[in-house]
Amino acid sequence: MLLKTHTSVGVAAALLINPPATIPMLGAAIAVSAVSGAISDIDEGHSKVKKSFDKLIGLLFVLTLAITIIDYCLNIKIIDFLFLNDNVARSLCAVLMFALICFYGCGQPHRGFMHSFACCFMLTIVIALLFPSVCIYFCIAFISHIVLDVLNKKGEQLFWPLKWRARLGVCSSDGAMNSILFAFGLIAALYAIYTCPAIQNILPNELLAIF
Numbered sequence: 001m002l003l004k005t006h007t008s009v010g011v012a013a014a015l016l017i018n019p020p021a022t023i024p025m026l027g028a029a030i031a032v033s034a035v036s037g038a039i040s041d042i043d044e045g046h047s048k049v050k051k052s053f054d055k056l057i058g059l060l061f062v063l064t065l066a067i068t069i070i071d072y073c074l075n076i077k078i079i080d081f082l083f084l085n086d087n088v089a090r091s092l093c094a095v096l097m098f099a100l101i102c103f104y105g106c107g108q109p110h111r112g113f114m115h116s117f118a119c120c121f122m123l124t125i126v127i128a129l130l131f132p133s134v135c136i137y138f139c140i141a142f143i144s145h146i147v148l149d150v151l152n153k154k155g156e157q158l159f160w161p162l163k164w165r166a167r168l169g170v171c172s173s174d175g176a177m178n179s180i181l182f183a184f185g186l187i188a189a190l191y192a193i194y195t196c197p198a199i200q201n202i203l204p205n206e207l208l209a210i211f
Contacts, residue, residue, distance in 0.1 A: 001148045001178050003038050003048055008185030009148060010037020010141030015192035018136050025133065026198040032127075032134045033141035039123075040145045042106050043114040053102060094129040101126070109157075115146050116160035148181065 001009075014033035020026040041049045070076070101122055105114035113119050120142045128135040149156055153172060155165025171177035193199060 001152070001181060002174055003041065005178050005182040005185060006037045006041070006145050006148060007034050008037075008182055008189050010034060010144045010185075012185045012188035012192055013037075013144040014137040014140040015196055016188065017140050019192065019196035019198075021197045021201075023198050023202070026193070026196060028131070028134050029137045030193075032131070033137045036123075036138040036141035037145050039102070040114045040119075040142065040149075042102055043108050043112060044110045050106065053106065091130060094126050098123065098126045098130075111149060111154060111156045111165070113157065113160050115149060115156040116158055117146075118160050120146070151177070 011030055011033045014029060014036075015026075018029075020029045038049050039053075041047045042053045044050055101119065102114075105112075105119060108114065120139060123142065124135050124139040127138045146156055146158065150158075150166055151168050151170050153167060153169040155167035157163070158166045
């Protein structure tokens with residue numbers, strides 16, 4: 001399926017299964033599930049997700065190099081602070097783990113490692129170390145991606161490292177079914193946002209009575 005379909009269905013699935021109770025959590029859930037719903041396709045060389053990931057890795061490399069040079073030249077001990085502070089060091093290690101897992105996935109065949117339950121488990125654990133409250137949204141949206149792609153004719157290596165690929169082969173990734181699923185995901189996502197406690201708690205009673 002295409003990027004917009006994975007994103008809309010991922011957000012819809014995450015919000016419907018675990019409705020956020022506060023506005024900040026709603027915003028975080030939408031952002032995390034939108035990214036997670038699409039991230040599996042970094043293993044497809046020409047995808048928008050892959051290009052965005054490459055830019056992010058480049059930015060992180062430049063930032064790391066700049067911090068190292070500044071720290072060395074000015075001796076302001078940025079690196080000492082980052083690694084001597086337990087919370088910061090743990091977060092940095094989790095970010096590095098996330099990047100390494102995705103970097104490995106980039107080099108694997110399309111719908112291989114990045115479309116497996118093993119990858120979902122590993123990335124969810126890393127997200128749990130960084131942002132425990134949103135890891136459930138990440139996991140749900142990731143699973144929604146691999147469930148959608150099972151419908152395609154090209155199989156997925158769900159149980160990586162086993163070579164066997166799962167496929168139902170009922171549609172192509174960019175055909176009519178993709179458009180239908182995108183529309184369904186978008187409507188379901190809007191419905192999930194409207195009906196979640198975070199929104200219901202702030203809407204006036206008069207408006208709730210209308211709908």
